[in-house]
Amino acid sequence: MKSKITSCITMALCMISFTIFGCNSNTDQGKSFDEAAPEDVTMVEDDHGHDHPSEGPHHGALIELGKEAYHAELVHDEKSGSVTIYILDDAAAKSVPIKAKSVLINAKHDGKGQQFTLAASPEANDPEGQASRFSTQDKAVGELLEEHDVEARLVLEIDGKSYSGAIPAHDHDHDHKHAH
Numbered sequence: 001m002k003s004k005i006t007s008c009i010t011m012a013l014c015m016i017s018f019t020i021f022g023c024n025s026n027t028d029q030g031k032s033f034d035e036a037a038p039e040d041v042t043m044v045e046d047d048h049g050h051d052h053p054s055e056g057p058h059h060g061a062l063i064e065l066g067k068e069a070y071h072a073e074l075v076h077d078e079k080s081g082s083v084t085i086y087i088l089d090d091a092a093a094k095s096v097p098i099k100a101k102s103v104l105i106n107a108k109h110d111g112k113g114q115q116f117t118l119a120a121s122p123e124a125n126d127p128e129g130q131a132s133r134f135s136t137q138d139k140a141v142g143e144l145l146e147e148h149d150v151e152a153r154l155v156l157e158i159d160g161k162s163y164s165g166a167i168p169a170h171d172h173d174h175d176h177k178h179a180h
Helices: 002-022 139-145
Strands: 061-065 070-076 083-088 102-109 112-120 133-136 151-158 161-167
Touching (some): 061 151, 070 139, 070 151, 083 102, 083 112, 083 139, 083 151, 102 139
Antiparallel strands (some): 061 070, 061 161, 070 083, 102 151, 112 133, 151 161
16 A cells, blocks of 8 residues: 555656656647757757857848747848848758748737738749748838837748747847937
């Protein structure tokens, strides 16, 4: 009887430990091997255990997608008003063509939501029917993303899986000279 109670307590403690330490709602379950986070990377919110570039290869802001399974780069050309999104690999270095006709930017400003579609604009070396670049000439997108209190997310699908990443707030201190 005593061993039965000890076994039950041990089993309960194991289940609690597994629940607390081994079962995480943000696991890689359901991901393909290539999408799963590498085991040697420490997944701490502010320190992933490896270096991050501060900007993408096109000098735009980086957007993390799926625990760094992919990245996107947002480039806003202030002169033309265009906004371009480049899909990049896990190291934010190489283009990744995807089978998508568009990607979405969902923005929230002053309590109101807006959605913008960026159409596929394949680069010359993208395979037929795929694109690593998406863009819009709608100046309203870039203007909205420049606002101080905008929350924006990039939403897209890669290989049948949905991804969403926070678009970093615009840096209002860059190369602008303000009068004091």
